[in-house]
Amino acid sequence: MKTIELIKKAYKSDKLIPFIGSGFSASVAPTWDDFIEKLFDELNLDEEEKTRLINKLSSDHLEATEYYIQKTENGKKDFLKYINRKLKFKIIKKNGVHYINGTKLEKHKLLFDKFSNRVIYTTNWDNLIEGTGNYIVYKKKSDIHIKGFSHKFDTGRLIKYHGSVSDNSEGKSITASKTDYWDRILYTENPFNILFRYHLLSNSFLFIGYSFRDTNVALEVYRISQYLKTIKKGDTKIFWAVTEYRDDPRIYVLNKHAEIIIYHLLSEKNEKKLKQLEEKIKKTCSKCLINIPIKHNSDNNKVCNICTDEKVKKQKEHLKYLKNKYREYGTLELLKSLGK
Secondary structure, eight states: OOHHHHHHHHHHTTOEEEEEOGGGGTTTSOOHHHHHHHHHHTTTOOHHHHHHHHHHHTTOHHHHHHHHHHHSTTTHHHHHHHHHHHHOOOOEEETTEEEETTEEOHHHHHHHHHSTTSEEEEOOOSSTTGGGSOEEEEOSTTHHHHHOOOSSOSSEEEEETTOOTTOSSTTTTOOOSHHHHHHHHHTOOOHHHHHHHHHHHHSEEEEESOOSOOHHHHHHHHHHHHHHTTSOOTTOOEEEEEOSOTTOHHHHHHHHHHOEEEEESSOHHHHHHHHHHHHHHHHHOTTSOTTSOTTOOTTTSSOOTGGGSHHHHHHHHHHHHHHHHHHHHHHHHHHHTTOO
């Protein structure tokens, strides 16, 4: 059976739970790289020092946030103020349609339409999902005890797995840095982790906009997948909607070690088009990598003269535009295909 048919089957039987990552909101919210770059602006560093830190820490976002928290006077409090400024969006509803800065939140509204009386998980701190639907939102671990969690409900339940903007507990529930992750995994049994394991045992999950580089979530998925191998597994499955290419080695690894089923958001035709454009850019400047911002050179922290050329800049911008366009289209088509 094709992957899309398996997803639709799980949805139809009320056994499909979406898990939303930052890529879901990439068209309206900052990417991780943009978020970290602006975060370092808060430290009032000179441009050379800022560039050096971004080159050293951008490959591990948790190390970057850890650095900021350790360097600021109020640590986690300052970080919480920052994410509230950057990720607490003003959402306008006009004629039944939600907008942010003139951009329609079509995916977020469609997500609510499809899962209005079900459970949704997200590691996103922003308020975009709850801002486009009527959910009971669980931001802090104590919310499960205070608000309760029934198995049947008319209003959707949104689990903010790593906390949320507008957290009044001075950021204590925000999972953002290396320290936060290790503490959560090693020392404190978090109710969200317990709930997630429970749902993993008896439901299929659909990860959208997710990189699967999250240690906390990946560990729980692996833990339950190993247990399920010892019993009759039934129809419980983990689906991962990806924009990674079909020959990406991470797809192979995750599929094998945790039996994650891949759903490709990019058509083979669009994937081929993106690869051709990447090759064209690489031939223009063999020293630079596609995924490194123009102003950050991987060798010596200096700007590459070739890549400052307007033609190359436009090619990179077009590549980014196409990737976002194809991801948006693929995600919308996936959600629409679920029916009601």
